[in-house]
Amino acid sequence: MAESQYNLTVLISGNGSNLQALIDACASGALPNTRITHVISNRQKAFGRERARNASIPDSYHNLVQYKKKHPQTPEGIEAARKEYDADLANIILASKPRPDLIVCAGWMHIVTPSFLTPIADAGIKIINLHPALPGEFAGAGAIERAWKAGQEEGLKRTGVMIHEVIAEVDAGDAIVTKEVELRKDESLDKLETRIHGVEHGLIVEGTKKTLEGIGAARAK
Numbered sequence: 001m002a003e004s005q006y007n008l009t010v011l012i013s014g015n016g017s018n019l020q021a022l023i024d025a026c027a028s029g030a031l032p033n034t035r036i037t038h039v040i041s042n043r044q045k046a047f048g049r050e051r052a053r054n055a056s057i058p059d060s061y062h063n064l065v066q067y068k069k070k071h072p073q074t075p076e077g078i079e080a081a082r083k084e085y086d087a088d089l090a091n092i093i094l095a096s097k098p099r100p101d102l103i104v105c106a107g108w109m110h111i112v113t114p115s116f117l118t119p120i121a122d123a124g125i126k127i128i129n130l131h132p133a134l135p136g137e138f139a140g141a142g143a144i145e146r147a148w149k150a151g152q153e154e155g156l157k158r159t160g161v162m163i164h165e166v167i168a169e170v171d172a173g174d175a176i177v178t179k180e181v182e183l184r185k186d187e188s189l190d191k192l193e194t195r196i197h198g199v200e201h202g203l204i205v206e207g208t209k210k211t212l213e214g215i216g217a218a219r220a221k
């Protein structure tokens with residue numbers, strides 16, 4: 001039976017070093033029969049877009065600012081803009097050919113709402129996210145710095161990295177893979193970030209591979 005081919009859409013916001021880990025894993029076969037068919041950034045100047053172009057992967061910029069300009073600058077207006085933005089993001093992904101088998105948030109710094117999650121789930125597409133913390137700890141942005149401070153000031157002994165399923169509650173979806181990272185007294189934040197990023201680059205491949213294996217097994221039933 002022909003091996004399944006898996007298509008990934010990768011969402012980014014910045015440097016794209018985790019995207020690069022996925023690009024390299026597809027090329028090396030560490031992610032077998034897998035290709036990244038679309039990279040979407042919510043930041044126009046994200047270097048990860050250049051990484052995509054260098055790998056001949058289509059990339060696009062999905063700009064929240066243009067949505068906010070169409071709505072009043074009130075909490076209700078901003079919520080309406082985010083819902084519209086998220087619904088259009090889902091439409092863009094669902095209209096892409098080929099459609100992704102899996103969406104990977106690789107440093108995607110935007111909280112998605114059910115306007116995105118529901119149509120993607122209805123299409124049977126999973127979403128996974130890289131988060132530099134362990135399940136139930138330091139949800140949200142700035143997790144590494146918060147863990148570093150807890151290590152320096154409260155004696156926390158370890159933090160970690162996880163790949164988890166994306167649900168409406170931020171960083172609360174089921175963990176797919178996790179890896180602990182030791183916190184070292186008097187270590188600089190920069191040095192901890194470097195160690196954590198190194199763990200991320202391996203774990204995002206491991207978590208993506210495990211998720212795709214599950215998708216393949218479900219297909220085979």
Ligand SMILES: Nc1nc2c(c(=O)[nH]1)N[C@@H](CN(C=O)c1ccc(C(=O)N[C@@H](CCC(=O)O)C(=O)O)cc1)CN2
Binds near residue numbers: 141167169173
């Ligand atoms: N509904 C969900 N959305 C997202 C999840 C999730 O689990 N559920 N994971 C995040 C990634 N993430 C941490 O891993 C994260 C990213 C960004 C933020 C955040 O506070 N973003 C702000 C804007 C920050 C900025 O633009 O610089 C916001 O969206 O208002 C929290 C957590 C991906 N999304």
Ligand SMILES: NCC(=O)N[C@@H]1O[C@H](COP(=O)([O-])[O-])[C@@H](O)[C@H]1O
Binds near residue numbers: 019048140143144
């Ligand atoms: N809440 C998610 C989060 O904080 N993700 C962080 O974004 C970075 C993206 O780096 P990259 O653009 O080089 O892959 C990652 O290093 C990760 O720690």
